[in-house]
Amino acid sequence: MAPPEAGSTGPIKISDVALAAGVSAATVSKALNGRSDVSAATRERVLAIAARLQFRPNAMAGSLRTGRSFSVGLLTTDSFGRFSIPVMLGAEDALGSGEVAIIFCDTRDDPEREARQLEALLHRQVDGIIVNGRRTEARPPLIGTRGLPVVYAFSPSQDPADCSVIADEPNGARLAVEHLLTGGRKRIAHVTGPRRHRSAAIRATTTTARLRRAGLRVDGGVRFGAWTEEWGRQAVADLLRDSPDLDAVFCGSDQIARGVMDGLREAGRSVPDDVAVVGFDNWEVMATATRPPLTTVDMNIDVIGRIAAQLLLGAIDRSPTSGTTVVPARLVVRQSS
Amino acid sequence: MAPPEAGSTGPIKISDVALAAGVSAATVSKALNGRSDVSAATRERVLAIAARLQFRPNAMAGSLRTGRSFSVGLLTTDSFGRFSIPVMLGAEDALGSGEVAIIFCDTRDDPEREARQLEALLHRQVDGIIVNGRRTEARPPLIGTRGLPVVYAFSPSQDPADCSVIADEPNGARLAVEHLLTGGRKRIAHVTGPRRHRSAAIRATTTTARLRRAGLRVDGGVRFGAWTEEWGRQAVADLLRDSPDLDAVFCGSDQIARGVMDGLREAGRSVPDDVAVVGFDNWEVMATATRPPLTTVDMNIDVIGRIAAQLLLGAIDRSPTSGTTVVPARLVVRQSS
DNA sequence: AGACTTATCGAAATCGATTTCGAAGACGGT
DNA sequence: ACCGTCTTCGAAATCGATTTCGATAAGTCT
Numbered sequence: 001m002a003p004p005e006a007g008s009t010g011p012i013k014i015s016d017v018a019l020a021a022g023v024s025a026a027t028v029s030k031a032l033n034g035r036s037d038v039s040a041a042t043r044e045r046v047l048a049i050a051a052r053l054q055f056r057p058n059a060m061a062g063s064l065r066t067g068r069s070f071s072v073g074l075l076t077t078d079s080f081g082r083f084s085i086p087v088m089l090g091a092e093d094a095l096g097s098g099e100v101a102i103i104f105c106d107t108r109d110d111p112e113r114e115a116r117q118l119e120a121l122l123h124r125q126v127d128g129i130i131v132n133g134r135r136t137e138a139r140p141p142l143i144g145t146r147g148l149p150v151v152y153a154f155s156p157s158q159d160p161a162d163c164s165v166i167a168d169e170p171n172g173a174r175l176a177v178e179h180l181l182t183g184g185r186k187r188i189a190h191v192t193g194p195r196r197h198r199s200a201a202i203r204a205t206t207t208t209a210r211l212r213r214a215g216l217r218v219d220g221g222v223r224f225g226a227w228t229e230e231w232g233r234q235a236v237a238d239l240l241r242d243s244p245d246l247d248a249v250f251c252g253s254d255q256i257a258r259g260v261m262d263g264l265r266e267a268g269r270s271v272p273d274d275v276a277v278v279g280f281d282n283w284e285v286m287a288t289a290t291r292p293p294l295t296t297v298d299m300n301i302d303v304i305g306r307i308a309a310q311l312l313l314g315a316i317d318r319s320p321t322s323g324t325t326v327v328p329a330r331l332v333v334r335q336s337s
Numbered sequence: 338m339a340p341p342e343a344g345s346t347g348p349i350k351i352s353d354v355a356l357a358a359g360v361s362a363a364t365v366s367k368a369l370n371g372r373s374d375v376s377a378a379t380r381e382r383v384l385a386i387a388a389r390l391q392f393r394p395n396a397m398a399g400s401l402r403t404g405r406s407f408s409v410g411l412l413t414t415d416s417f418g419r420f421s422i423p424v425m426l427g428a429e430d431a432l433g434s435g436e437v438a439i440i441f442c443d444t445r446d447d448p449e450r451e452a453r454q455l456e457a458l459l460h461r462q463v464d465g466i467i468v469n470g471r472r473t474e475a476r477p478p479l480i481g482t483r484g485l486p487v488v489y490a491f492s493p494s495q496d497p498a499d500c501s502v503i504a505d506e507p508n509g510a511r512l513a514v515e516h517l518l519t520g521g522r523k524r525i526a527h528v529t530g531p532r533r534h535r536s537a538a539i540r541a542t543t544t545t546a547r548l549r550r551a552g553l554r555v556d557g558g559v560r561f562g563a564w565t566e567e568w569g570r571q572a573v574a575d576l577l578r579d580s581p582d583l584d585a586v587f588c589g590s591d592q593i594a595r596g597v598m599d600g601l602r603e604a605g606r607s608v609p610d611d612v613a614v615v616g617f618d619n620w621e622v623m624a625t626a627t628r629p630p631l632t633t634v635d636m637n638i639d640v641i642g643r644i645a646a647q648l649l650l651g652a653i654d655r656s657p658t659s660g661t662t663v664v665p666a667r668l669v670v671r672q673s674s
Numbered sequence: 675a676g677a678c679t680t681a682t683c684g685a686a687a688t689c690g691a692t693t694t695c696g697a698a699g700a701c702g703g704t
Numbered sequence: 705a706c707c708g709t710c711t712t713c714g715a716a717a718t719c720g721a722t723t724t725c726g727a728t729a730a731g732t733c734t
Contacts, residue, residue, distance in 0.1 A: 010404075054483070056456075058462060059462055063397045064395070064397045071461075079422070081418035085416070088441060088443075092443060097450070098442070101457070101461060103440055116435055121435075230626075255626070285592075289565070289592070289595075
C-alpha cells in the first residue's frame with residue numbers, strides 16, 4: 001500500500017516530492033509557493049503529496065538564495081534575565097513567534113566575549129541584532145557591525161544617532177509621586193540606589209522636581225544607597241529618626257521597597273494607613289509578596305522589546321530608524337498606597 | 338594605493354578574496370581551512386588578503402553543504418526564566434558560546450504554540466532541541482521530531498526511553514535534613530508546596546524517610562500548601578501553635594523559607610539560635626535577602642543545562658544517549674542554620 | 675489550414691563554500 | 705632524453721530551493 005517514498009534517506013527534499021508527483025522540482029516549487037503557471041490539477045496533486053510526505057523546505061537553501069537568514073541576535077549583559085527575558089518575550093511576539101528566530105547570546109559583561117559573540121552572529125548572517133543590558137546607562141555602541149541593523153533595547157547606545165529604545169524613567173517617577181500626592185500625602189521620602197547609577201539619579205531628580213512643583217520637598221532628603229532590601233531597612237530606620245512624621249516613601253526599586261516595608265512594620269507603622277509605599281520595577285515576585293502587595297512602577301520592558309523588534313524589522317526592510325524611542329511607564333496600583 | 342576591492346557590493350565572498358589574491362576560490366578555501374595542497378607562499382598571501390578584506394565565510398552556504406545548521410532550539414514553558422535562564426547559560430557554555438547557536442522559543446504553556454514553534458525549528462534545520470519546563474513533573478514527549486535529537490532538561494519526558502536530565506531532588510532533600518541533624522536539631526518541621534506537585538511530594542517523602550532513619554518524625558507533620566511566602570508565614574504560625582518547641586524548619590522552596598523566617602521573627606524566635614531554617618532552590622535574590630541569609634539546596638540547574646547540551650551534541654554526533662541522567666544537588670550553607 | 679496567443683511545464687542557472695579529480699609543471703633518477 | 709613522482713592549482717560538481725526562460729502543446733482567430 002505504502003509507496004516506496006523515493007530513497008528513504010534523510011529528510012524529504014523537493015526532488016522527492018517531484019518524483020512522487022511525477023513532475024519536476026520547479027513545478028513543485030511553483031505549486032507550493034502559489035506561482036501562477038501551474039494547472040489547478042497539478043497544484044492540488046503536488047500539495048497533497050507534499051503534505052503526505054511532510055515536506056519541509058530546507059530553510060538554509062532559501063537563505064542562501066535570498067541572503068536573509070530570518071534570524072536576529074539578542075546580545076545581552078543581563079545574565080539573570082530580569083530585563084532580558086521580558087525584552088525577549090516582547091521581541092518574540094513582534095517577530096512572529098517562529099518566523100524570525102531569536103539567537104540568545106549572553107556576554108557575561110565581558111567585552112571580549114561580546115566581540116566573539118558578535119563575530120559569531122555576523123558569521124551566521126543574522127539579519128539584525130538587538131542589544132540589551134540591565135543598566136539604563138548608555139553603553140558603547142557595537143563596533144564592526146558593517147552596516148547590519150542594530151537596535152539597543154533598555155540600555156541605549158552612547159551614540160545618539162543609533163537606534164535605541166528606552167524606558168521613560170522620569171515619567172515613571174512622576175507617576176509614582178503624583179499618585180502619592182493625589183492620595184493626600186505631603187511628607188514624601190525617597191529611598192533609592194547608588195548615586196552614580198543613572199537610574200537612581202534620574203528618579204531622584206524627577207521626584208525632587210515634581211515635589212517642588214507641588215510646593216513640597218523630599219522629606220528627609222533623597223537617600224542614595226544600594227538596590228537591596230538591607231539598604232531599604234536601614235534607610236527607613238534613619239528616616240524615622242530624622243523625620244518621624246513622614247507619610248509616604250517612594251522607593252527606587254521593589255527590593256528597596258521590600259526592605260522599607262519591613263522596616264516600617266518593625267517600627268510599628270502600618271502601610272498604607274500611616275505610610276504609603278510605592279516601588280519601582282513591578283518585579284512580580286517582589287511586589288506581590290510584600291504585606292500588603294506593593295504599588296509600583298512598571299517600565300513595560302516587554303513593550304520595549306516589542307518595539308525594538310519592530311524597529312529592527314523596519315531597518316531590515318531598508319527603512320532604518322535613527323535616534324531614541326521612549327516607552328512610557330505605567331503605575332500598577334496595589335494595596336500599599 | 339587601495340586596490341579596487343572587486344565590485345564593492347555587499348559582504349565579501351570567497352570569490353572576492355580569490356580575485357584579489359589572483360588565485361581560484363578553491364585555493365582560497367583550501368588555504369583558509371588548512372588543507373595540504375597549497376604552497377606556503379600562496380597560503381600566506383591568501384590569509385593576509387582575507388584578513389584585510391575581513392572575509393567571513395557564509396555560514397548558510399556551509400550549512401547547506403553539510404546539512405548541519407550549527408544551531409539548537411531551546412523550547413521552554415518557563416516564561417519567567419527562573420529555570421530556563423540557568424539551563425540556557427549552562428547550555429551556552431557547553432555549546433562553545435557561539436559555535437552552536439541557541440534559538441530561544443517560549444511556548445507560553447500553550448501546546449498549540451509549542452507545535453508551531455517545533456515546526457519552525459524543524460523548518461530551520463536545527464541540529465537538535467533542548468526541551469525545558471519549570472515543573473519537575475514528566476511532560477509529554479515532543480511529537481513529530483522525525484529522528485531529530487531531543488534532550489529534556491529539568492522537566493523530563495514521560496517516555497523513559499527519551500533522554501532526560503533532571504535534578505536529584507531526593508538527594509537535595511537528604512542533604513538539607515542531614516545538615517540539620519548534624520547541627521544537632523531534633524524537632525524538624527517541613528513546610529512545602531502543593532501536595533499534587535511532584536517536587537513537593539518527593540521532597541516530603543524523602544524528608545520523612547531520612548528522619549525516620551534517624552529515629553525521628555517530621556515535627557508537626559508535613560505541611561503542604563503553596564510555593565509562596567504567604568503560605569510560609571501561615572504555616573509557621575500553625576506550627577508554633579501545634580508544636581511550639583520545634584528547632585528547625587526545612588522548607589520546600591526559598592520563597593516559603595522567607596515567609597517562615599518572617600513568621601519566626603514575628604513570633605520572637607531567633608534564627609538560627611532557636612530555630613534553624615533551610616530552603617530549596619538557592620534563588621539568590623531570595624536567599625541572600627533573608628535575615629540572616631538562607632542556607633538552601635541548589636539543584637545546579639546550570640549543570641543540568643550543560644549536561645543536556647553535551648548529551649545533545651553527542652546525539653548529533655551519532656552517539657545518542659537514552660534514559661535519564663540525574664544531576665546531584667548541593668547544599669549552600671549560609672547563616673540560617 | 676496557417677498564424678498566433680495562452681497555458682503548462684522543465685532544463686538550467688543561481689546563491690557561496692567546499693571537495694574531488696584531473697592537469698600542468700617541477701624535479702629526480704636512470 | 706625519457707619516464708615517473710610529487711607539488712600545486714583550478715574547473716566542475718555538490719548541497720536544496722527558486723526563478724528565468726525556452727519548449728511544447730493546446731486552443732483561437734482569420
